[in-house]
Amino acid sequence: MKYLVTGVAGFIGSQVVSRLCSLGHQVIGIDNLNDYYDVNLKLARLDEINPLVTFQFIEMDLADRDSIAALFAEQQFDKVIHLAAQAGVRYSIENPMAYADSNLIGHLTILEGCRHNKVKHLVYASSSSVYGLNSKTPFETSDSVDHPVSLYAATKKSNELMAHSYSHLYNMPTTGLRFFTVYGPAGRPDMAPFIFTKKILDGEIIDINNNGDMWRDFTYIDDIVEGIIRIQDVIPTVDVDWKVETGSPATSSAPYSVYNIGHGSPISLMDFIGAIEEALGIEAKKNFRDMQPGDVYKTYADTTDLFEATGYKAKVGVKEGVEAFVDWYKDFYKQGGYGE
Template sequence: MKILVTGAAGFIGSKVSFNLMEKGFNVIGLDCVNDYYDISLKEARLSPLLANEKFTFEKTDLSDREAMALLFDDHQFDVVIHLAAQAGVRYSIDNPMAYADSNLVGHLNILEGCRHSKVKHLVYASSSSVYGLNQKTPFGTSDSVDHPVSLYAATKKSNELMAHSYSHLYDLPTTGLRFFTVYGPWGRPDMAPFIFTKKILEGQTIDINNNGDMWRDFTYIDDIVEGIVRIANVIPTRSENWTVESGTPATSSAPYSVYNIGHGSPVNLMDFIKEIESALGIEAKKNFREMQPGDVYKTYADTTDLFEATGYKPKVGLKEGVKALVDWYRDFYKV
């Protein structure tokens, strides 16, 4: 079986690629390796992948329509795991066009490639950010997600809508995964766990939004990868008895599904920082500030549907996960 993993130089994509190859699959990894954050980190993630004979790397931009069409023509993928995107809530305020290019045009190019080459299953990354102004917790996939508070979130909601239209029109099985605050070794430098670790070690002050009164459903990277790989084997099918009135937004008469993928136990931001302080043996210098544009107060995943479909259940607790992140950071950056 031949599997395309987009975002293969990324935090999640590199780990998914490893997992799939360990299971014996051939992986074609796509990434444009842009400079949104430190390219050397992306290259370090890629290096061991490139040494594996089951891995083929394609340096291609998702938004390049001709290149993407050629990619699908050349390889004839069985499954596509589409994780590449322009990430980051705050960056979407400063550079919105990057999100249109990667998350909208790029996603459409993936859908077109899957449609024309008759891919058996498209699994793609959505985000917990789609829940926006929702206050009822835990967040469930049956909830409305019509009020995003960032352009990034709006593009991810758009990805789900675009996928549904292709599932309906072309019988393309698609599954969207709403990720909840993924952290761990090899993580993204623009995310709070990495930023806090780096700044505390360097003796810099960390900014704490909403004066620390925030909650996140922190989910360890290995648990996320396990969920992705399992759901790739659960291919949605048509449900002729489904109706808008009786069904949920996460299912359809088309071969279409959406799931939350998270730990299912939100952690107060201050408690998360305390775990990093404990693992580092250093107390952070703290600057408490107001809620920032695009932020949400709390994320909390109801993963019941995903568990029922795959048996997926996160195993790594906060203390273990934070220690692994800190140990990796110290080793990788020699501090």
């Protein structure tokens, strides 16, 4: 099949491309290569996938509606895996307009491209952040997600609503994936595993929010990619018996679905830091501080629906995953350079 993957220079997107190409699919990938974080890391990820014979990279911005429309019309994709977005909870507090362009307008251009070119299935990235003020755990897709605590989370909830409207109006199959704290080799520099590892190696103090009393459903990159690859073959269908009053908000009478994709077993922040310290052989210098704006106390995915749909559960534990990340980090940034 021919796939469009957005955000291919990103952490998850680059790995998804590798898997799709290994399965024999043709993939066109787009990314705007913005400087939200180190572009050298994005280019390094692209260097890994550019040699793949069934892959083509095009630098393009999601908000460029004319270019996106022309790309869809020319290429006639079978399926789309839409992973590009402006990421980051705290950055959304400082730069809200960036999220309107990438996460709202950008999502709409993809929906329009799929609608007008009869794409068989759109899989897109949502986020565990949509659960917002929910205190009940584990988070289930049947839970209310009407109280986000950051603009980033609000845009991801908006993406789900926009997708549903297109599924309903145009009989267009869409699947949203609520990612839970993805980490691993070539991970994002704005995420805790990367920040902690860098500061510990540099002898700097790490800031630990809520005095260390936080929990995250850390999910290793390989497990995330496996879930994406499996779910893109599970195409939602019309369900004429579904009703708002009795049905789950993660399903619909339209060909629409939403799943949690996570490890399903939250780890305390202090235990995760301990795994990094063990992998590095260095004890961190710690500064304990209060909860920060936009943070949530605990994330914990109920992945029952995803398992029932695909038969897959996450396999990689924190010790193994952290060791793989630390090994990559030390190799990539040896002598302070980019793999020099």
